[in-house]
Amino acid sequence: MRGYFAVGAEGLSKRMNLGNLMRSAHAFGASFFFTVDAGPAIRRAPRSDTSNSPDHLPLFAWDTVEMMDLPAKCQLVGVELTDDAIDLPSFMHPLRAAYVLGPERGSLSSAMLARCDHVIRIPTKFCINVATAGAIVLYDRHRALGRYADRPVASGGPKGDRAAHAHGGPIFRSGRQVPGWERGGGAGSSGDPVE
Template identity: 65%
Template sequence: MTNQPAPSWSHTNWPPKARGYFAIGAERMSKSRNLGNLMRSAHGFGASFTFTVGATYKALEAFADTSKSQLHLPHYNWTGLDEMVLPQGCKLVGIELLDKAIDLPSFRHPMKAAYVLGPEQGSLSEPLLERCDYVIRIPTSFCVNVAMAGAIVMYDRVRTLAKFADRPVREGGPRETSQ
């Protein structure tokens, strides 16, 4: 049996916090349940705020958000791109299944980022794509649900920008080597 170091976390500092800050939102969101699911995931992953641009969902936005994220972080409903104001230095990152987009596993997340997804049955608008500093894609054969896509990107951000222990070489930890 090898001596394993004690975990460097406890219930008071878990999960590890990623450096910088991020927000996540969607353009022309029409389904309140998708928005609620996205907001709940954003709250869980430590987002600083959530937003919509040109959304048409009904007022039941918290229906699927059992974490009540609106009580813990700001949510902005911008009617159009002309209203959207991000903090200084915040990079806008579009998430879209485009050939010219950067594959998510190769993307280096900015320290200050606002991620934006397209609507449930469509793509990010050309004006919004032009405003993006980066466009990334999740390497899938077809589009996944908006809230699912958001959760995948937020997981990738936290995984790459927070301090986690290295993955073990094999299940249960690395093998001991004989010398």
């Protein structure tokens, strides 16, 4: 899968939820995990993180929204039940994203919502557990950006394998391709494409 993603939570108070969310992030291949405004007991992986995710991905603990230091071009995606949030099934996930979920008995802060590039919601009748919500969002990202065979019209699995990925030649801003790039021709003497 192309790109990268991170998962985090603001204002969590229950260690078991943190551990379950970290485990899901690790299972789906997150690049890092983070907390914002978490208590001291929440800043380390609890026993519910049975995959020991901090041994495999960095864990950042920021005190405030202003202290968050995300990578360049990483889009912050808030998961919150707001009137203007995009329904998750209609959302196109950014290639470089950090997903942030709110506390168990509250919402993302106004400062966090203001910092978000996108706000999405899971279309449920009422709020669900924060760790469950995180797993649903990560599954949706995996399904949307992963390479899977199309679902069949009838029930059941696909009848064939997914098509092999075809690599194309370099495309320049002008929209033209360099002829003979696959043979090493059509380029400068250094082998680099000529603009």
